Amino acid sequence: MVAAGQVSTGIYNEEGAVSSSFLAHVANAIAAGDTETLLRDVGHLHQSEIGDLIEALDPEQRRELVNLMGETFDFTALTEVDDSIRREIIEALPNAQIAKALQLLDSDDAVYILEDLAPEVQDEILALLPFTERVRLRRSLNYPEETAGRRMQTEFVAVPPFWTVGQTIDYMRESRDLPDSFSQIFVVDPTFRLVGAVDLDRILRTQRAVKIEEIMRESPHAIPATMDQEEAAQIFEQYDLLSAAVVDENHRLVGVLTIDDVVDVITQEAEEDLMRLGGVGDEELSDSVLATSRSRVPWLMINLVTAFFAASIISLFDDTIQAVVALAVLMPIVAGMGGNAGSQTMTVTVRALATGNLGLHNAARVIRREIGVGLLNGLIFATLIGTVAGLWFDSVTIGGIIASAMVVNMFTAALAGILIPMLLDRLGIDPAVASAVFLTTITDVVGFFAFLGLATWWYGLL
Amino acid sequence: MVAAGQVSTGIYNEEGAVSSSFLAHVANAIAAGDTETLLRDVGHLHQSEIGDLIEALDPEQRRELVNLMGETFDFTALTEVDDSIRREIIEALPNAQIAKALQLLDSDDAVYILEDLAPEVQDEILALLPFTERVRLRRSLNYPEETAGRRMQTEFVAVPPFWTVGQTIDYMRESRDLPDSFSQIFVVDPTFRLVGAVDLDRILRTQRAVKIEEIMRESPHAIPATMDQEEAAQIFEQYDLLSAAVVDENHRLVGVLTIDDVVDVITQEAEEDLMRLGGVGDEELSDSVLATSRSRVPWLMINLVTAFFAASIISLFDDTIQAVVALAVLMPIVAGMGGNAGSQTMTVTVRALATGNLGLHNAARVIRREIGVGLLNGLIFATLIGTVAGLWFDSVTIGGIIASAMVVNMFTAALAGILIPMLLDRLGIDPAVASAVFLTTITDVVGFFAFLGLATWWYGLL
Structure with missing residues (x-):
């Protein structure tokens, strides 16, 4: 935000984070209970700037700041901070103060703050509001989460x-x-x-x-x-x-x-897709080690099961590996390259599904294209890998086996990369969440099976 | 777009794609050269609807449609289609017609269409425009790509x-x-x-x-x-x-x-991050097999080099593998779990860097958190995998070795997942493009080395 220098009030440093000097200034004022300074230097900031400031403070300082600023504290700033921080601040405040503050907000901001709270707390706060306000907020809250009714503002001309x-x-x-x-x-x-x-x-x-x-x-x-x-x-x-x-x-x-709420929705949905593809849930940078660990374990657990499944495929061929140890050296290449090629197709497919660019009307054409790309890139990398592996282990057989396995696995990866997300989407499951697990399972299993299976068959013939 | 039923003019089917009946209707009108029908049924559509229609037509039909509609064709629709399709249509049109059409557009749309063209063609078209228009567009075009000056509209009050x-x-x-x-x-x-x-x-x-x-x-x-x-x-x-x-x-x-241009920028930048993390470039669904294959080969090539590097680590230990084949069966688990855990950290880091939420001011805290998560999840999965592997191969030694290797690799994965993107960002390299390669190289190499190395040392002691 540096370049907005003429507007931002110098609270940010060159990196766009709240500057340490401003932070120290505010921390001192909080420690001294100096309300006057806070009202002067924080009161006039934009809601998003106050939000950034709150995120940069310690939990105790946050609550103290809100207390000291009293009724002049703009609750809109709370819509700009991480969920966990908002809840922590709200839960420390008396309901009467929350109710008073909510009346000054646009209804969409008030709903944003209310919807996180437990239903009993919501009811208590709503009961403290004037009738018309209460009815308005209640109407929004009655619409399901993530609908237009939840995000709308009830003030209009x-x-x-x-x-x-x-x-x-x-x-x-x-x-x-x-x-x-x-x-x-x-x-x-x-x-x-x-x-x-x-x-x-x-x-x-x-x-x-x-x-x-x-x-x-x-x-x-x-x-x-x-x-x-x-x-x-x-x-x-x-x-x-x-x-x-x-x-x-x-x-x-x-x-x-x-549009400002819609921009938030767009950013949030794009972020969700990216995080889900990376195997991460709704975590925030402010989450603790325990909370973060807990949110990431399920994904790793699923991957663990599929990893053991892939390992069990390898164990079918342990005699062959013992006879030809080069196979153990090369097998991760076949599985890994398949996984990477499949990820490329899957990423494109997940994104196209999310933006509504991929549907029944063009599915056939896109599937044909991916199969074409899979075969073409399969042939290119089969040739390359076959040659290098053949030279490395001085064996035409090894080169031929790995090349054949590569074509099979790259083709499978392309098919799986497009069909898995499309199928999940049809079944009403978010393809961003689940596609990667199925994909790597398939590319690992097919990769190991094709490579080691082919080798076992070939060396069996000798 | 179904639910916008009362506004969209029935050109979409339930899936939100251009309906086949409307497509057939337009195709017939184009084939018959029936300008009147086209003006009536296409002329009044929103620019984005015309854009969707154009994308659904064949290349020849696209050019024919633009020809038949003549001066009534709204060139704004061309800002709504894939780059390759826009270029294909523009290149088939005489410069005089393009110049005439551009004068009817807002300057930001005119620049959007012009900036893709070769400099000579740009000059030819600009020369056909009235002086003030030419100066305005030239000014925007003189600002570098992807700047505010390129995206701005020069009409204002x-x-x-x-x-x-x-x-x-x-x-x-x-x-x-x-x-x-x-x-x-x-x-x-x-x-x-x-x-x-x-x-x-x-x-x-x-x-x-x-x-x-x-x-x-x-x-x-x-x-x-x-x-x-x-x-x-x-x-x-x-x-x-x-x-x-x-x-x-x-x-x-x-x-x-x-804001409408800004929304496009936000969508596009979020999409770029996602595509880059998935190892895909700026490809579009309408690209051909050859173009797609070409855009994906570089990423696969880099991964191939790192895969051979990881394989060379395995080959250091081929004697140990020949002696204890269980190691070959289990080694992909160590490498794979490290890769998945590292990807989680990397995804969060890349996203936080892109949104400006991660900088020097909170780096230390976030790095400490990721190390904590890496150690904690490392211990959890070390215990799990050690137990299962030990039972499977009926060997406490195997269980102990894989558990130790898991702790080492999960810890390394967490460190690499956060430090690699941050380092690339400092060096001015887009972390979304390059992080994954470095990460999987490290988790593969460390995974194989820790597991096979520990095993070699241990069995050497026996």
Whole structure:
């Protein structure tokens, strides 16, 4: 964030992390209970800057900071920190203070903070809120996690179609109850059914006498509240939306989804795919050794089972290995190269499935392509590896055997790399989570079996 | 996109791909040269829908469609298709037609189409444009690839600070030269230096008599034109921006960067990290077998070298393997588990580096954590694997040797998984591209060496 120098308030160092001098300054103020300094130097920061500051402090300092700043502490900052840190801070606060703070937030931020809490705590806090606030937040919380209804903001501007541009502008100038920021206004009928939307720039370029219904888009991209947030994000991406109406099953306007939340969804979903392919769950950098270890053990455990399975394939051929020890030296090459080639295909496939670029309509073509690539690269590397291995062990037989095994395993890897994720996707299982295990099992087993099996058969003939 | 049913015009099937009936309908119209049908049924589609349609057609049909639609074809659709398809269509068109079409586009879209072309072709097309257009596009093209200056749009609204809200609204109502859509206006001094920015909703809530300087944000998030697009995207993400001014080295306003382009950057950068970790380059689903094979060979080649290196470690111990064949059966388990544990650490590290969450300020803490996790998981899996292997081969010795080797390799894997990406990042090398090779080399070599070396030493003692 260095280059944003003219805006950021010098809290960051050149690396983009909170600077140690600012951190020390804040820590001193916290230790001294110096509320005045905190209000002056922290109070005016952007919510995301306060979030970064909180993450850089010790757990005790975090709670102390929130206490000292009292009602001036902007709870929006809590939507910018790791889940575990947010929970730790919230759990230390009295419910009355949380309830008071939530009333100052946009509803989407309030829901973001509430949804992590235990249902009883949620109920206690909600009970302390005014009726309309409570109903709004409850409605969002009633939608399933990761839906548009959960992520939406219930503050928006809606006007009837027969209003003029002038009336609409006058309304916005006088109303005290507008959202903090907005980029379009919605048009609704008397039963609050969505009939259109108008971007603000459209309103600003239009004469006052013109009616809203004349300039509204009649089929705005309305998002059903129950739609998965990832699907909603794809619509935002496809149609370059800044915001979109969220509607209930009767097409009544219940909220608005904004691009800043969608950007978070996009980043988060891309991150999830990457982490899952790497065999890591939802861990965060702030997690402890124990929590991290626990989250990584299941993946290693599954891999352990498949590793023993592959080992049992090798043990079928122990007589052959004892006779020709070169096989033990070379066998990891066959398995490993298959695994790498399969990973390439799998990565492309998982990504294409996640972005909706791969479906039944082009599956046949993509599968044909991967088989072609698998065969071609199989032949290239069979030749290479066969030659090197043959020269190394001064044996045409060894070279021929490893080359044949390579073609078989690279072809299998290509097939497995594309078919496994597609099959998992069809079965409703996230291909990013499970593909790699199946893939390496197959490339290991086929690699060892093809290589050692071929060798056993050939040396048996001699 | 199914759920957007009320907006999408029925061109998609349930899977979200272009429906075969619509595809057949368009293909027939193209074959019959039926321009009227195409204008009616394709002309009104959203640019991204036309993009999807183009990708679904055959190469010949694509060119024919663009020809038949003539000047009504919206070139913005070309920014929505794979690079190779865009080039194929553009190269088949006369320069005069391209120049004419580019004038109708926003400058960022025009630059997006131009930047792929050979410099001579760019010059030829630019020479056909009116002077001001040419200067604008040339300015963007002169900024390096993947900078804010390349991605910016040069159409924006800028007003002096002493104008009133009323004057500003009147100006926007009368001007014919406004951008297609915008969410904020900029405030500049007479030398076009940026002095502030105002969101449209702010203008709409303010009385006509108020001066712009009274409501503008004085330190908007200005992006230097030479800033890397990924860094600019991080600023958008941190401060929830919809658009931002792009300024030259003298802080003069030269363009505006908008969130829709930033969303593309975010998606693309996340995708790049994922693809690179999987050992795949910039390939696209529409690439041919040959192009795909070529892009994947380098990665496999590097892995081949490291695989032979690991094999040469095994060959150091061939006498021991011949004596105790169980070692050959078990050795892939040690190497493989180390590789998997290292990948977990590496994935987390690469992601944290890419998002700027890992730097010098927290490196020590994160490294300590990973070492802790490596030791803990090493002990857990050493115990497990040692027990199973000992029972399998009915030998306490084998169990003890593999358990010790596991602790060594899991610890090494954790260290390598975090230090390799951090080191590469310091050296200015993209850790997503190169980390995996170094990591598996280390976990293979250390795994084989620790296991077979320990065994050789132990059996040598007997």
